Amino acid sequence: MRQPMIGTKTMVVSPHYLASSAGARILQRGGNAFDAAVAVSACLAVVYPHMTGLGGDSFWLLHSKADGAVRAYNASGRSGYRASRALYAGLDAIPQRGIRSVVTVPGMVDGWDAVLREYGTMTLADVLEPAIGYAEHGFPLSRDQYANTLQRHLLLNAMPETSAVYTPGGCVPRAGSRFVQRQLAQSLRRLAMTGRDGFYKGDLGRRIASYLANRGGVLNEDDFADHEGSWETPLSGSYKGLTLYQVPPNSQGFTGIMAPQIIEGFGFGTAPGAVEHGSFAYYHLQIEALKLAFQDRNAVLTDPDFSAIPVERLIDKAYCRALADRIDPNKALPVLSEPVGSDTAYAAVVDGDGNAVSFIQSLYFEFGSAVTAGDTGILLQNRGSFFSLDPKHVNALEPRKRTFHTLMPAMACRDGAPHLLYGTQGGEGQPQTQCALLTRIADYGMDPQAAVDAPRWVWGRTWGESTQELRIESRVPEDVRAELARAGHLVRTVDAFDGVVGHAHAILIDGHGFRLGGTDPRSDGQAIGW
Template sequence: MTTFDPHYYPYPSRRTCTYASRGMVATSQPLAAQAGLEMLKRGGNAVDAALAAAISLTVLEPTSNGIGGDLFALVWSGGKLHGLNGSGPAPQGLSIDVLKARGYQTIPTFGIVPLTVPGAPASWAELSRKLGRLPFAELFGPAIEYAEKGYPVSPTLGTLFEYEFTKYNKLEKGPEFEQLYTTFAPDGRYPVTGQSIRLPHHASTLRSIAQSNAKAFYHGELAEKIDAFVRQHGGFLTKEDLAAFAPEWVDPIHVRYRDYEVWEIPPNGQGMVALMALNVLNRLNITGRDQLDTNHKQIEAIKLAFADGLEYVTDSRNMKVSTSDLLSDAYAEERAALIGDMAHEPVPGQPPRGGTVYVAAADEEGQMISLIQSNYMGFGSGVVIPDTGIAMQNRAADFSLDDTKANALAPGKRTYHTIIPGFLTKGGEPVGPFGIMGAYMQPQGHVQLIMNTIDFHMNPQAALDAPRWQWKQGKTVDLEPGFPDHLAQALQRKGHHITRNLSSLSFGRGQIIWRNPDGQGYVGGTESRTDGHIAVW
């Protein structure tokens, strides 16, 4: 069981924890959480609830995820933790030589080139098949209704629509971007907060995926539409790439932190970064949360972990260093010894060699799921397949065109991936799911949430509400509004380059569900930085 103090809440102006006895669904959008709760009340389990919420989020938060994105999940079911890697690979026709022949020195961030195989639809079907209870098609009902009948734009979504269209308006765009505007700004204006929005093409596509058990996306009419549009605009993703894809069940990886086990999906995900940082911090004396020494050690540990992660983490089939070596006690001791009194420039070590939405759900039978999906960088590539609502992800943008790098582009390879679900256990018993959306903030958020819970005994809502920092690069660290000024000034004196970011959305948006300390029911928290909501039963 967790050891948090339910009465310790140092942020009294914000919301408190939420409790439930029979089930709980926590995510960033109230309507999506309610969609998940509806499945629980129909007799579904936590996986059904999370899938209904996740599918709904492709409609309700299209600026953060979509039908053309990827998915990862950790599920406690049947007395064990299951991991699903639903990230798609690079197309078979996409290679370093081909791109250099076209004159590229780096992979474009947006457009038709950086498309990879979307893994989310197949992952929905696979999770439902193996661990769900309700019929697969039933999970799509709320999402299809929201898409057909419309829903009001929430404050966070309104802000993100403005941000995304401001970003794309500044790009030099080709015709492949036209459908982005046709789909999400059909009258020449992006939706604003409070305005009702309908996405009829999303509804049609989701209905096709539901009725075909996702086969239409990879082998049928939707695959044909994707293939034709990509070919028309000179891209690389083909219907053969789609047909060859299947999500992969994997063994989750973990480190022991204090008296707990913290679990992540193995590479190609960046959950390794969170685990490496915690493995280092586990060897350091941590005295209190809002203290200079603690913040300094946290930042230095995450810098070391990112240096190694960005150097070594890629598709597990192409890793030059094993996960066990990177997570070994000896290597953690070696890296911990590098943390001194002043900030340093992070560099990779030499280990021994041998956009995003998050959903947490739990049911009365003890099944719990940590699920995360994303298109990456908001709308992803900016490419939307005509008449489908499918916004395609741009994960290939993270590959390197330097063939000496671990994450070098290769046909059929999965890139270093930013989205990561987390799960906490103690003594082999489940405590619960947790997660933070937000690109490279995610492992940093995982570290801060886990330490807030375990080291500083904060309840789930307090652990989420606590002011955050985010390491950016070199010695630069962003602090969000509310981070104490005296600590910011003290970190500056230690050599950290401190910047203030006025947007709390930059520091991630997360949710937590823990089993109650007595083992009966659940207690949860959700972000005050977004429109987060916990639906309970």
């Protein structure tokens, strides 16, 4: 069993070792957790470009030791002024790839600016330095990027600007080969000089908008110029003495509060007669709780500026207990899910002063829309393709609207101080894996590395599939998998450490003040602390 990384002052976790290293470099240079987090985020935009980038969105949970509060920042983009269902007349859904899937403004750069302005001690140019270096001079192409490129090379080859970067000459670069993104390096350098306004109101924004406009895209210069993210009050709940924090809608974060509160009365733990870790009941109860949370989520989640979302009722303890009463301890509920994107990058940073940042970012699908905006090297997200074209749907496409968002970084505090920072890649899988990590650490005393390494599952439907599968790793004992099948779960056994269950990472600040970091062996990540 792998041991967690342990630090007495700092800890950085991310799905790529070079991004973790970038955060550590900023901390060593005297930056705080907020400076380091932006450096990690920017570096991931370079070294994990199939998962995240300047053309995508992010969500942030931040605890400042100075003010003692947890705050949230929503760095997700809105649809364009021209976005309407009429633009997609004759279609059943917004295309998932290509120019017409680029419906929302990228919010990532705005998030970097907001975090640094509010809490940072370094300039944007300072924290972008590692990312610029890796884009300009290259880095060893990761196994995860290779696997995703191999899977999607025909799609990438069909987009000339994208193919020139990711499949040059129509070929898939090998894992470990030097991967260089010179155009992206130039865009990052320009961003370092001009700041946020250079992206949204300056040359970069104009070039992206012009590229899209010339090819029939939805977004224009005004959409970029008028973009603003927002500081939010996080949602909070509780589990076993911990205060749970999640970002509010348009994020699905409230499901990460609902599910633990639904299972809280079932007695997970190590006491005699408690639900044993890894047992049928351990998996079944969590899966059923999450199904119930997903039912509510699918009915209400959208941009709260367009539709009232009864989130306080949904995370109320009494309501969660009522949902728990609907769980049959021996039978799976017949609940339907909606397919959502699963490709994401989660990371977290804690510094020596007690500041903590839990954040997550994405292009939605792997390689997003697959559209690279001309010579900027910036791959654009397809997050807006999740809008519905049904005018009666709560998440129906409308101008200047944020879509239902799966991204949900998590933080749990004890006595007002950060105790656990946790999150994962994956759409439907995010609240499922968060619940697993929380129970493993809070109920079974696991360290973050053991919690991340233990067998996982993901329930739900992926694109192109009509069934609600329970994909579960082969390390789960055969008799447990058989019992889950007998209970009505459509069990599909996947590899022992399968990427389909996501890339999870966590930092635990224990009762002695040590920082314990865990990163997912299913990723290319690393924990760095001292």
